[in-house]
Amino acid sequence: MTATFEYVLGLADDALISSQRLAEWYAAAPEMEEDVALANIALDQLGAARLLLSYAGELEGAGRDEDALAYLRGDREFRNALLVELPNGDFAVTIAKLLFLSAYQLPLYAALSECGDERLAAIAGKARNETAYHVDHSSLWTIRLGDGTAESHRRMQAAVDELWPYTDELFAADERAPVDPATLRGPWLATVERVLAEATLTRPADAWGPTGGRDGVHTEHLSYLLAEMQVLHRAHPGATW
Amino acid sequence: MGHNCKIDGVEGVQVFRGVVLQVLAWGWCGCNTYLVYGNDFPGPDGGLLGEVEAAEAALRDAAERGLAGAAGRQGADEATLRDYFTAVIEADQKIEPRDWMPEAYRKTLIRQIAQHAHSEIIGMQPEGNWITRAPSLKRKAILLAKVQDEAGHGLYLYAAAETLGVSRDELVQMLLEGRQKYSSIFNYPTLTWADVGAIGWLVDGAAIVNQVPLCRCSYGPYARAMIRICKEESFHQRQGYEILHTLSHGTPAQKAMAQDAIDRWWYPSLAMFGPPDTASTHSEQSMAWKIKRFSNDELRQRFVDMCVQQAEILGLTLPDPDLRWNEQRQAYDYTQPDYDELMRVIKGDGPCNRQRIEHRRRAHREGAWVREAAAAYAAKDRVRQEAAA
Numbered sequence: 001m002t003a004t005f006e007y008v009l010g011l012a013d014d015a016l017i018s019s020q021r022l023a024e025w026y027a028a029a030p031e032m033e034e035d036v037a038l039a040n041i042a043l044d045q046l047g048a049a050r051l052l053l054s055y056a057g058e059l060e061g062a063g064r065d066e067d068a069l070a071y072l073r074g075d076r077e078f079r080n081a082l083l084v085e086l087p088n089g090d091f092a093v094t095i096a097k098l099l100f101l102s103a104y105q106l107p108l109y110a111a112l113s114e115c116g117d118e119r120l121a122a123i124a125g126k127a128r129n130e131t132a133y134h135v136d137h138s139s140l141w142t143i144r145l146g147d148g149t150a151e152s153h154r155r156m157q158a159a160v161d162e163l164w165p166y167t168d169e170l171f172a173a174d175e176r177a178p179v180d181p182a183t184l185r186g187p188w189l190a191t192v193e194r195v196l197a198e199a200t201l202t203r204p205a206d207a208w209g210p211t212g213g214r215d216g217v218h219t220e221h222l223s224y225l226l227a228e229m230q231v232l233h234r235a236h237p238g239a240t241w
Numbered sequence: 242m243g244h245n246c247k248i249d250g251v252e253g254v255q256v257f258r259g260v261v262l263q264v265l266a267w268g269w270c271g272c273n274t275y276l277v278y279g280n281d282f283p284g285p286d287g288g289l290l291g292e293v294e295a296a297e298a299a300l301r302d303a304a305e306r307g308l309a310g311a312a313g314r315q316g317a318d319e320a321t322l323r324d325y326f327t328a329v330i331e332a333d334q335k336i337e338p339r340d341w342m343p344e345a346y347r348k349t350l351i352r353q354i355a356q357h358a359h360s361e362i363i364g365m366q367p368e369g370n371w372i373t374r375a376p377s378l379k380r381k382a383i384l385l386a387k388v389q390d391e392a393g394h395g396l397y398l399y400a401a402a403e404t405l406g407v408s409r410d411e412l413v414q415m416l417l418e419g420r421q422k423y424s425s426i427f428n429y430p431t432l433t434w435a436d437v438g439a440i441g442w443l444v445d446g447a448a449i450v451n452q453v454p455l456c457r458c459s460y461g462p463y464a465r466a467m468i469r470i471c472k473e474e475s476f477h478q479r480q481g482y483e484i485l486h487t488l489s490h491g492t493p494a495q496k497a498m499a500q501d502a503i504d505r506w507w508y509p510s511l512a513m514f515g516p517p518d519t520a521s522t523h524s525e526q527s528m529a530w531k532i533k534r535f536s537n538d539e540l541r542q543r544f545v546d547m548c549v550q551q552a553e554i555l556g557l558t559l560p561d562p563d564l565r566w567n568e569q570r571q572a573y574d575y576t577q578p579d580y581d582e583l584m585r586v587i588k589g590d591g592p593c594n595r596q597r598i599e600h601r602r603r604a605h606r607e608g609a610w611v612r613e614a615a616a617a618y619a620a621k622d623r624v625r626q627e628a629a630a
Contacts, residue, residue: 016378020373023373023385024373026369026372026385026388027362027388027601027604030609030611030612031608031611031612031615032362032392032395032399034608034611036396039385039389042385043382046382046385049378050379066378067377090607144615144619145618148615148618149617151610151613151614152613152617228373228374229373229374231374232374232375232376232434233376233377236376236492238492239491239492239494240491241376241434241488
C-alpha cells in the first residue's frame with residue numbers, strides 16, 4: 001500500500017509551487033495583517049512540500065533529497081497541477097486560487113491521513129490541520145470581496161471565472177493515487193458552492209478543462225517561476241547553504 | 242560620557258547607568274569565550290538575551306513596587322501630575338498610556354516608535370527580495386518566517402504607538418508622504434544571497450544593540466514591545482550569522498560572496514546608530530526621560546567591539562584597515578562611517594529610497610479596493626446582525 005514516487009511528487013509540487021506564488025506577495029499585501037497571513041500560509045505549504053519531497057526522494061531511491069528535487073528538475077519534470085502555477089494576478093485571483101486549492105487539499109489530506117501508507121498518512125494528518133485554516137482564510141476573503149463593493153464583487157467574480165477551468169485537473173483520474181481524485185470533487189464542490197453563494201457570486205459552468213500538469217506538460221508560466229526559484233542553487237553546483 | 246564607554250566617577254543618578262553598563266559589558270566580554278565555534282555555539286548575541294530577560298524581570302518588579310495611588314491619572318492638578326511623572330521616571334518605573342505625560346515626551350515617543358514600526362515594514366523589502374530565490378528550501382522557510390516576524394513586529398509597534406493617541410492609518414500616511422522616516426539601512430540593495438546573511442548578522446545585530454536598552458525604556462508599552470521583539474531579533478541575528486558561517490566555510494565563490502556582502506553592509510550598519518553624539522539632536526532630552534539610555538556613539542562602540550570577535554570566528558574581514566584594539570580604552574578604534582552619506586540617505590538620496598517607498602505606496606494603492614471591500618462587508622454584516630437581533 002506504499003504510495004508511488006510520482007504520486008507523492010505531485011502532492012509535493014502542488015504545495016511547493018503554491019508556496020512560491022504566495023511568497024511573491026511579501027511586503028505587497030493590501031493590509032499588513034494580510035502580509036502576515038499570506039506568509040504564514042506560504043510557510044505551511046512549504047513545510048508540507050519539504051516533508052513530501054523528502055519522502056518522494058526516499059521512494060525513488062536515487063539519492064535525491066528535497067533540494068535536489070526542488071532545484072534540479074526542469075519544468076517538464078514537475079508534477080503540480082496547472083492551477084498553482086498561474087500568476088498571482090490581483091488579490092482576488094490569489095484568493096480564488098487559494099480557495100480552490102485548499103478546498104481540494106482539505107478532503108484530500110483528510111483521506112490520505114487514513115491511507116495505508118503510514119508515512120504519507122502522518123504527513124497528510126499534519127497538513128490537514130493547517131489546510132483547514134487556509135480554507136477558512138480564503139473563504140472569508142472570498143465572501144468579503146464578493147459581498148463587499150461593486151468593484152470587489154466584479155474582481156472576485158472575474159477571478160473565479162478565470163480559474164474555474166483549472167480545477168478540473170485536480171479531480172482527473174490517476175491510477176497511482178491511493179485516494180481516487182474523483183471522490184474529492186463532491187466535498188470540494190460543497191465547500192466552494194457554499195462560499196460562492198454566501199459571497200453572492202455565480203458558480204461558473206463546467207466547460208473547458210485544461211490538464212497536463214501531472215504529466216509535466218505545463219503552462220508557459222512554470223518555466224519562468226522555476227528560473228527564478230532555481231537560479232542561485234544552479235549557479236553553485238554542489239554547494240551547501 | 243563621550244566616546245569612551247568606560248565608566249569612571251559615576252555618581253548619583255548615573256550610578257544606575259553604571260550598573261546597566263556593567264551588565265552590558267559582561268554580555269560583550271562573554272564573547273571572548275565564544276572564540277571556539279563548537280557544538281555548543283551560543284549564538285553571536287553574547288549576553289544580550291540575558292539582558293532582555295533582566296529587563297523583563299525589572300519590569301515585573303517595578304510593576305509590583307507601584308507608586309502609591311493613581312496620582313498620575315485624571316483629576317489632579319498639573320503640578321501634581323508632573324511630579325508624579327518625574328517620580329515614576331526617577332524610580333525606574335513605567336509611564337502607562339493613561340498617565341499624564343509632557344506633550345513633548347508623547348511626541349518624541351510617537352516619532353520614535355512610529356519610525357521603528359515603519360522600519361520593520363520597509364525592512365521586509367530588502368530581505369524579501371531573496372525569498373523566491375533562496376538557495377535551499379530550509380533557508381527559504383527561515384527567511385519567510387523572518388519576513389513574517391517583521392510584519393508582526395511592525396503591527397506590534399504600531400499598536401504601541403496607538404496607545405499614545407495616534408492612529409496607525411495616520412502614521413502610515415505620514416510614512417507614505419515622506420513625513421516620517423524609517424531606518425536608513427533599508428535603502429541599500431540586497432545584491433546577493435550573502436546580503437541576507439549580512440543583514441541578519443550586522444543589521445539585526447545593530448538593531449539589537451540599539452533595542453536592548455529600550456527594553457528598559459520609561460514608556461511601558463514600548464518597553465514591553467521591545468522585550469518581545471528583541472527575543473525574536475536575536476534569533477534572526479543568529480540565523481544571519483549561520484548563513485555567513487556556512488558561506489565562509491563553503492566554496493571559494495561562496496566565501497567571496499560573503500566577504501563582498503560584509504564589505505558593503507559594514508558602514509551602513511555602523512551608520513544605523515545615527516549621527517555622532519556631537520550632532521545628535523534628540524539625545525539629551527530622550528536620555529533625561531529614560532527613553533534613550535545610551536548615546537549613539539556608545540552603542541556604536543559596543544557594536545564594533547561585538548562584531549570584531551564574531552568576524553574572526555567567521556573567518557571574514559571587516560572592511561576597516563584602521564580597526565585595532567586600544568588597550569587604554571579597552572575598546573576597538575575604528576573608522577567612522579561617512580555621515581554625509583548617512584544624511585544623504587536619510588534625506589532620500591540613497592540607492593533604493595525611491596524604490597522602497599514606491600513599493601510601499603503601490604501596495605497601499607493597489608490594496609485600496611480590498612480594504613474598501615472589507616469595510617463595506619463589515620458594515621453590511623453589522624446591519625444584518627442588528628436586524629437579526
